[in-house]
Amino acid sequence: xxxxxDLQLLDLHWVHGGDDPDDKCAHGHVLxxxxxxxxxxxxxxxxxxxxxxxxxxxxxxxxxxxxxLASQLLPCCGHYxxxxxxxxxxxxxGCANGIDWTIAHVADGLVRHTSAAEQxxxxxxxxYRQLVLAFVDQVAxxxxxxxxxxxxxxxxxxxxxxxxxREWHALRAKWx
Numbered sequence: 001x002x003x004x005x006d007l008q009l010l011d012l013h014w015v016h017g018g019d020d021p022d023d024k025c026a027h028g029h030v031l032x033x034x035x036x037x038x039x040x041x042x043x044x045x046x047x048x049x050x051x052x053x054x055x056x057x058x059x060x061x062x063x064x065x066x067x068x069l070a071s072q073l074l075p076c077c078g079h080y081x082x083x084x085x086x087x088x089x090x091x092x093x094g095c096a097n098g099i100d101w102t103i104a105h106v107a108d109g110l111v112r113h114t115s116a117a118e119q120x121x122x123x124x125x126x127x128y129r130q131l132v133l134a135f136v137d138q139v140a141x142x143x144x145x146x147x148x149x150x151x152x153x154x155x156x157x158x159x160x161x162x163x164x165x166r167e168w169h170a171l172r173a174k175w176x
Contacts, residue, residue, distance in 0.1 A: 004121030005113045006033040007056075007131045009049060010042050012142045021150045024161060025078055026050040026142050030135075032074070032099070037119040040074055040099045047074040047099070051092045053139040054164065056132045057171040058089075060125075064103040066116070072098025081152075081160030090164045133175055140172070 008031040014023045028049045032039040040047075055064070055073050064073065071078065077094030084091065102114040111128045113121045123131075143149075152158045 004035050005111075005123040005128070005131075006031060007135060009135050009138045012049065012139070014146070019147045021147045024050075024149055024152075026139055030074055032101070034101060034113045034115040034121045035119040037115050037117055039101060039115050039119075045074065045076055045097065045099060047076060048078045048092075048094070049135075049139055050143075051075050051078040053136045054090075054092075054168050054171075057136055057168065057175075059103045060129055060132055060171070060175060061105070063105055066100040066102055072100040073103075074099035081157055081164060083156070083160050083163055088163070089167055090160045092164070129175060133172075136168075136172060 010029040010031055012026055012028040014020055015025060015027050016023060025048045027046055029042040029044070030040050030047060030049065030052065031042070051071065052074055055071070058064070059073075066072070071092055071094065075092070075094050076097035078092035079095075080093040082091040082093065101116065102112075104112045104114070105125065106112050106122075109125045110122045111125050113123070152161050
């Protein structure tokens with residue numbers, strides 16, 4: 001199948017540059033191409049790729065409407081971690097800056113990506129899964145090669161942080 005959609009992790013770093021055990025969020029630049037449109041690249045917004053990785057894992061089996069996760073697929077930041085009674089999944093919230101697009105699972109095992117500018121690209125679910133898992137595994141390797149992260153001291157933040165990793169590992173294991 002012609003790859004009308006591309007997703008690549010271009011670089012990774014901690015927000016303040018150094019490997020700080022209190023910095024929980026990996027940042028970097030991402031290439032996203034939908035059809036002929038470059039939605040994101042190295043010249044654009046530096047995003048929280050750790051949040052993006054979780055969102056992309058969720059999108060492997062669920063549609064994603066813009067701002068469907070209380071954030072964007074490529075969020076600038078993810079300052080706040082929340083657990084709600086309505087969902088076992090963590091919500092990550094930050095500022096209004098970010099890059100978003102629509103993801104829909106359609107007939108014949110295809111995943112449709114639609115940009116804000118209405119560019120549309122189709123990719124097989126299997127090829128999309130490969131792109132997402134490669135992205136997720138790069139972020140996981142970055143964490144594994146970094147200093148261990150300190151758990152948040154606030155009890156609610158700690159529960160949300162642990163829920164984030166629980167969901168990440170469960171979704172990643174599902175596609176192993």
